[in-house]
Amino acid sequence: MTQGDPRLVGLEVYRVGGAVRDSRLGWPVYDNDWVVVGATPADMRARGFKPVGRDFPVFLHPETHEEYALARTERKQGHGYTGFAVYANPQVTLEEDLARRDLTINAMAEDRAGHLVDPYGGAHDLESRLLRHVSPAFVEDPLRVLRTARFLARYQSLGFAIAEETRALMCQLAEGGELTHLVAERVWAETEKALGEPHPEAYFRALSDCGALAILMPELACNGGRLEAALARLHRLPEEDGPWVRWRWARLCEHLGDDERLRLGERLRLPRAYAELAHQTALTRRLWLSARAGELDGARVQAWLDGIDAWRRSERVTPLISLVSLEAPSLATDLALAWRLAAQVMPRTLLGEGFKGKALGAELSRRRREAIDAALNDSDAR
Numbered sequence: 552m553t554q555g556d557p558r559l560v561g562l563e564v565y566r567v568g569g570a571v572r573d574s575r576l577g578w579p580v581y582d583n584d585w586v587v588v589g590a591t592p593a594d595m596r597a598r599g600f601k602p603v604g605r606d607f608p609v610f611l612h613p614e615t616h617e618e619y620a621l622a623r624t625e626r627k628q629g630h631g632y633t634g635f636a637v638y639a640n641p642q643v644t645l646e647e648d649l650a651r652r653d654l655t656i657n658a659m660a661e662d663r664a665g666h667l668v669d670p671y672g673g674a675h676d677l678e679s680r681l682l683r684h685v686s687p688a689f690v691e692d693p694l695r696v697l698r699t700a701r702f703l704a705r706y707q708s709l710g711f712a713i714a715e716e717t718r719a720l721m722c723q724l725a726e727g728g729e730l731t732h733l734v735a736e737r738v739w740a741e742t743e744k745a746l747g748e749p750h751p752e753a754y755f756r757a758l759s760d761c762g763a764l765a766i767l768m769p770e771l772a773c774n775g776g777r778l779e780a781a782l783a784r785l786h787r788l789p790e791e792d793g794p795w796v797r798w799r800w801a802r803l804c805e806h807l808g809d810d811e812r813l814r815l816g817e818r819l820r821l822p823r824a825y826a827e828l829a830h831q832t833a834l835t836r837r838l839w840l841s842a843r844a845g846e847l848d849g850a851r852v853q854a855w856l857d858g859i860d861a862w863r864r865s866e867r868v869t870p871l872i873s874l875v876s877l878e879a880p881s882l883a884t885d886l887a888l889a890w891r892l893a894a895q896v897m898p899r900t901l902l903g904e905g906f907k908g909k910a911l912g913a914e915l916s917r918r919r920r921e922a923i924d925a926a927l928n929d930s931d932a933r
């Protein structure tokens with residue numbers, strides 16, 4: 552791909568990071584990152600690369616739009632993400648650039664002929680299925696605790712585990728209070744990515760094991776048994792092509808009380824769509840729990856439909872009923888009928904009958920309730 556590219560002639564360029572790791576694992580590679588050794592920003596601009604990094608000397612290839620970063624070292628100076636001193640200069644070697652990286656499997660490079668440069672044993676760890684830190688500098692970026700957990704969520708089915716000594720550093724970061732310096736957006740970004748991986752439960756378990764979950768998402772961490780039950784639900788999702796990452800989040804949080812769920816959402820600055828689905832899912836859980844306890848009645852079903860705003864957002868109903876069918880199949884059948892009958896009560900009809908304003912609202916509610924009761928009675932009769 553890079554062979555014969557005139558912009559690269561005379562440049563010392565290596566493919567690095569995730570692309571090297573994933574191609575060796577046989578995992579799909581979506582984009583390539585490159586490191587350039589021995590060049591200056593002026594060299595890159597002269598070749599037509601576009602500078603993109605405000606903080607780092609990173610350039611975009613004008614045609615492939617892939618990232619080319621000048622080799623750099625980084626040292627932590629303060630707390631949080633801004634506290635890094637970046638040092639890029641043509642003397643920085645590839646080995647030095649690789650040394651600043653988080654995990655050995657992420658610290659491999661390939662030259663343009665495909666030869667591996669692997670000073671930290673990444674290929675061996677890839678074979679041994681180990682997530683292992685490159686150096687003690689791992690602790691300089693607390694986000695790496697989450698990244699390591701996320702890679703476990705991605706590769707767990709390949710047999711990966713976190714190396715004992717890396718796990719110790721993760722615990723150390725949690726105990727030392729470093730995680731409190733992570734901004735909500737970065738925590739959520741990693742968590743959202745982890746939720747999209749094949750084994751998101753491994754992410755939360757790894758964070759729980761090192762004490763990070765108790766700091767970052769204490770609402771989920773407070774009780775081991777509840778956490779395991781919540782993690783089991785991550786793979787029990789409604790059947791539909793919809794936003795399954797959101798569903799995973801919703802199922803994870805559905806056992807939380809309203810206050811806890813809101814607090815967690817605020818803590819993570821959760822996007823609205825996630826918060827809304829989590830709320831609807833929690834209401835739905837209460838409904839099937841009440842059915843299980845033999846306490847279901849028309850009022851509860853109507854309150855549920857009101858709560859999820861079914862009348863205006865009818866598209867919400869079927870997926871939630873599909874969720875109920877996983878937990879309480881016969882209730883799902885009843886709800887489907889109740890919804891079908893209640894949705895046939897049209898405000899327009901009532902307007903035609905002369906209802907207006909408050910009276911219209913009250914009559915609408917009364918007739919919907921009638922329809923719901925009829926559906927539930929029908930179920931009792933069956």
Ligand SMILES: Nc1ccn([C@@H]2O[C@H](COP(=O)(O)OP(=O)(O)OP(=O)(O)O)[C@@H](O)[C@H]2O)c(=O)n1
Nearest residue numbers: 568569570651652653654657658692694695698
């Ligand atoms: N906190 C971080 C973030 C990134 N990296 C390094 O930067 C590379 C690129 O980071 P990124 O694109 O975030 O991750 P990928 O490894 O490419 O993984 P993904 O497949 O999730 O994109 C990583 O491989 C790793 O070497 C790091 O050491 N520490």
